[in-house]
Amino acid sequence: MKKFFNVRVLRGFISIVIFVVLWQFVVLVKIPYLENLPYPKEVAVDGINAVGSKTYWFDWGISLSRIFIGFIAAQLIGIPLGLAMGISRVFKGFTFPVFEMLRPIPPIAWIPLAILFWPTRELSIYFLVFIGAFFIIVINVLQGVSNISVSLKWAASSLGARPKDIFWKIMVPGSLPSIVTGMTVGMGVTWNVLIAAEMIAGQGGLGRMTWEAYTNHNIPFIVVGMVSIGVAGYLCSTLIRWLSEKAMPWKKRF
Amino acid sequence: MATIKQKTQGAISIRNVTKIYDPEGVHVVAMQDCSFEIAAGEFAVIVGPSGCGKTTLLNAIAGFDNITSGEIYLDGELISSPQKQIKPAADRMVVFQNGALFPWKTVIENIIYGPVVQGRMKRSEAIEIAREMMNRVGLNEIEDKYPEELSSGIQRRVEILRALINHPKVVMLDEPFRGLDTVAKTVMHEFLMDIFCAAPRTMFFITHDLDEAIFLGNKVVIMTTRPAQIKKIVHVDLPWPREHHLLGSEKYLELKKEVLEAVHEEARKAFEAGEREMA
Amino acid sequence: MASSNGGGVLSSGNFGEVRVETVTKVYEKEDKCQTVLQDCSLYVNRGKLTVLMGPSGCGKTVLVNLIAGYEKPTSGHIYIDDVPVTGPGPDRLVVFQETALFPWMTVYSNVIFGCRVQGLNKGELKERAELILRKVGLYEFRDKYPSQLSGGMQRRAELARAMINDPKIMILDEPFRGLDAMTRQLMQEFYVALFEEVGRTNFFITHEIDEAIFLADRLVIMTFQPGKVKTEIEVDLPRPRDFRMLALPRFMEIREQAIELLYEEAAKAFAAGSKTAYDLVGALVARKGICKRTK
Numbered sequence: 001m002k003k004f005f006n007v008r009v010l011r012g013f014i015s016i017v018i019f020v021v022l023w024q025f026v027v028l029v030k031i032p033y034l035e036n037l038p039y040p041k042e043v044a045v046d047g048i049n050a051v052g053s054k055t056y057w058f059d060w061g062i063s064l065s066r067i068f069i070g071f072i073a074a075q076l077i078g079i080p081l082g083l084a085m086g087i088s089r090v091f092k093g094f095t096f097p098v099f100e101m102l103r104p105i106p107p108i109a110w111i112p113l114a115i116l117f118w119p120t121r122e123l124s125i126y127f128l129v130f131i132g133a134f135f136i137i138v139i140n141v142l143q144g145v146s147n148i149s150v151s152l153k154w155a156a157s158s159l160g161a162r163p164k165d166i167f168w169k170i171m172v173p174g175s176l177p178s179i180v181t182g183m184t185v186g187m188g189v190t191w192n193v194l195i196a197a198e199m200i201a202g203q204g205g206l207g208r209m210t211w212e213a214y215t216n217h218n219i220p221f222i223v224v225g226m227v228s229i230g231v232a233g234y235l236c237s238t239l240i241r242w243l244s245e246k247a248m249p250w251k252k253r254f
Numbered sequence: 255m256a257t258i259k260q261k262t263q264g265a266i267s268i269r270n271v272t273k274i275y276d277p278e279g280v281h282v283v284a285m286q287d288c289s290f291e292i293a294a295g296e297f298a299v300i301v302g303p304s305g306c307g308k309t310t311l312l313n314a315i316a317g318f319d320n321i322t323s324g325e326i327y328l329d330g331e332l333i334s335s336p337q338k339q340i341k342p343a344a345d346r347m348v349v350f351q352n353g354a355l356f357p358w359k360t361v362i363e364n365i366i367y368g369p370v371v372q373g374r375m376k377r378s379e380a381i382e383i384a385r386e387m388m389n390r391v392g393l394n395e396i397e398d399k400y401p402e403e404l405s406s407g408i409q410r411r412v413e414i415l416r417a418l419i420n421h422p423k424v425v426m427l428d429e430p431f432r433g434l435d436t437v438a439k440t441v442m443h444e445f446l447m448d449i450f451c452a453a454p455r456t457m458f459f460i461t462h463d464l465d466e467a468i469f470l471g472n473k474v475v476i477m478t479t480r481p482a483q484i485k486k487i488v489h490v491d492l493p494w495p496r497e498h499h500l501l502g503s504e505k506y507l508e509l510k511k512e513v514l515e516a517v518h519e520e521a522r523k524a525f526e527a528g529e530r531e532m533a
Numbered sequence: 534m535a536s537s538n539g540g541g542v543l544s545s546g547n548f549g550e551v552r553v554e555t556v557t558k559v560y561e562k563e564d565k566c567q568t569v570l571q572d573c574s575l576y577v578n579r580g581k582l583t584v585l586m587g588p589s590g591c592g593k594t595v596l597v598n599l600i601a602g603y604e605k606p607t608s609g610h611i612y613i614d615d616v617p618v619t620g621p622g623p624d625r626l627v628v629f630q631e632t633a634l635f636p637w638m639t640v641y642s643n644v645i646f647g648c649r650v651q652g653l654n655k656g657e658l659k660e661r662a663e664l665i666l667r668k669v670g671l672y673e674f675r676d677k678y679p680s681q682l683s684g685g686m687q688r689r690a691e692l693a694r695a696m697i698n699d700p701k702i703m704i705l706d707e708p709f710r711g712l713d714a715m716t717r718q719l720m721q722e723f724y725v726a727l728f729e730e731v732g733r734t735n736f737f738i739t740h741e742i743d744e745a746i747f748l749a750d751r752l753v754i755m756t757f758q759p760g761k762v763k764t765e766i767e768v769d770l771p772r773p774r775d776f777r778m779l780a781l782p783r784f785m786e787i788r789e790q791a792i793e794l795l796y797e798e799a800a801k802a803f804a805a806g807s808k809t810a811y812d813l814v815g816a817l818v819a820r821k822g823i824c825k826r827t828k
Binding site: 149151152154155156157158159160161162165169170173174176248249250251 | 620
């Protein structure tokens with residue numbers, strides 16, 4: 001066991017070292033088209049400075065708050081909507097066509113309209129994040145409801161469950177795995193949307209920060225920005241994963 | 255009592271075979287010091303609780319996996335030991351449970367695959383021989399069909415033909431008729447019986463169906479739970495060729511009772527062991 | 534396995550009988566009509582284990598769904614103790630082919646589900662649940678999730694979930710399908726012992742002949758589509774049933790009889806173009822066949 005652990009970690013470590021060395025080499029030797037890349041060392045220095053500065057963490061806070069507000073709003077509206085559509089064919093008949101018409105529009109395409117129609121920039125950004133997560137969660141919840149095996153519903157009926165029992169004790173827990181999938185995928189998409197929105201129209205936030213590094217010709221800091229965004233996204237996904245494990249204890253690998 | 259034409263090839267000798275899976279990790283002793291013999295041309299049926307024992311032997315003889323200690327001989331030649339493991343080849347063919355016909359080939363293409371790919375026969379020769387085999391068992395109408403167009407019963411029979419065309423010394427069948435309903439199974443048994451009587455070769459047949467075991471076999475080898483050993487070997491001295499009316503005879507019922515008791519005992523043990531593992 | 538923990542009240546003894554009267558079920562898909570059951574009449578005796586067998590596609594599962602109340606017949610009636618069936622209910626509980634345990638609940642929660650939705654509170658249920666769980670040998674596993682149990686254990690949990698509600702009738706639709714042969718045999722023994730102890734009306738569907746004969750008081754064989762009852766065979770083997778009975782002459786006799794009947798239906802299925810029945814072509818030709826036996 002110990003041996004196994006060391007070999008795996010060693011391999012990973014070596015690959016990262018090789019990556020950094022190659023990067024240094026590429027810039028040093030001025031490979032065409034890549035000569036403007038910053039040196040690894042410059043990025044590291046800028047990174048360390050950033051971590052020590054207040055404005056950097058302020059930008060983190062702004063981006064995270066935008067993500068949470070938009071994302072949570074999407075879940076609060078999307079999950080009940082998806083459940084309703086999954087359970088009532090009539091309701092689905094009325095709502096699904098409009099939903100399907102709007103769904104293919106990529107969230108980023110909503111940016112101009114969002115800026116025009118919402119009274120404040122912040123609201124338009126929350127709206128865009130919302131759009132990013134909304135369609136995904138609804139479609140996943142719908143899928144989840146239809147995936148619930150009919151024999152589970154039948155068994156519940158036979159055992160004496162009434163419609164409200166079936167809803168709360170069968171439909172909701174039964175759709176949880178799909179809800180979690182919807183949240184996981186949605187979280188990835190919202191980061192995409194947020195960064196684009198911040199670059200184009202935002203004030204503050206990691207996306208804005210990265211864009212300003214570009215306009216200020218502070219190339220190493222662009223990379224710092226990118227890495228920061230990656231880390232932030234990763235942390236959010238990890239949070240979702242942790243929450244899902246808590247919510248679905250029966251899905252653990254035993 | 256009618257006997258079958260004696261064969262001279264395909265005698266298997268299993269001596270003190272032990273198999274441990276993942277010796278440095280979980281250390282599962284699947285088989286411990288197992289020994290028995292299968293004579294050339296004998297139809298040996300292996301029964302016993304689910305676990306690694308029966309498959310271990312099949313894998314070792316076929317050449318898919320090795321053994322931890324002991325030896326396995328085929329016609330006096332060492333084919334498996336901790337140091338030596340023979341590679342899979344056409345002299346020891348395997349028919350699996352889940353069907354391994356090539357879905358993109360027709361029935362006849364499937365059957366001739368072995369000899370043609372090994373370069374032992376020309377295509378036209380192989381096709382002729384395949385047609386003859388299929389004719390003999392009444393399957394000639396389906397030669398140009400694809401596996402998915404056919405029922406599982408027919409697919410199994412095609413697979414068996416595909417194995418047999420290679421004239422193997424040993425044919426190993428791992429629960430080949432599992433999942434078929436009773437009527438389909440009786441059809442399969444007659445098919446296998448016909449083929450075996452016409453050209454006997456050593457059969458290593460794994461099953462859970464005890465009626466099937468006694469009906470088809472010369473001997474029934476009953477294995478214990480893990481670590482697998484030989485619990486009992488029951489010699490089935492019913493007359494050949496086996497016919498279905500035998501199933502009601504006194505001799506048959508006696509044999510069935512014997513096998514039932516032994517297998518049931520081991521099944522219980524395996525079950526209780528399994529429960530303990532889960533808790 | 535369950536020890537004969539005897540004692541305690543597992544049931545009130547109020548068991549039902551099922552009367553299926555000339556039931557027809559037709560499915561309409563696009564413009565095609567499929568008549569799965571045609572004028573099917575059947576009687577499931579009170580306190581007996583009736584086993585239903587038949588070729589694939591003969592409508593056994595449809596019949597289960599109709600008796601359970603999940604679907605309605607196109608014509609005909611089904612009565613439980615002279616009361617017509619209008620929908621599902623706790624007087625007829627079903628154990629399906631695939632497990633219908635709720636994966637997000639523990640074994641214990643699953644087992645008490647029926648009682649809970651019917652209004653009993655947890656405290657009242659505790660003793661009864663414990664008794665049933667011990668009976669099926671799952672008391673130590675009561676806090677596990679279904680995914681942590683083996684196939685055999687899942688089936689036993691479903692039996693417990695049904696039994697705790699003391700239904701008039703238990704319906705089991707190929708419940709041991711998919712279990713490996715050894716577990717299956719042991720489950721059959723376990724189940725039949727349970728039946729013999731309680732004496733509830735059981736309606737059991739299977740396509741395994743040995744299983745059917747081992748369990749049944751009466752064997753009902755259905756025809757190929759459109760399904761109706763072809764024959765009924767009284768299985769007069771002694772109770773309590775024991776695995777050794779598989780080697781009795783009477784057992785083999787009944788087996789032969791049943792196989793002949795099933796063969797007949799399979800031949801009809803073949804004539805109708807059923808893929809699975811194509812096997813018979815091979816068999817029939819081979820029987821007349823050219824295979825030589827050597828002496």
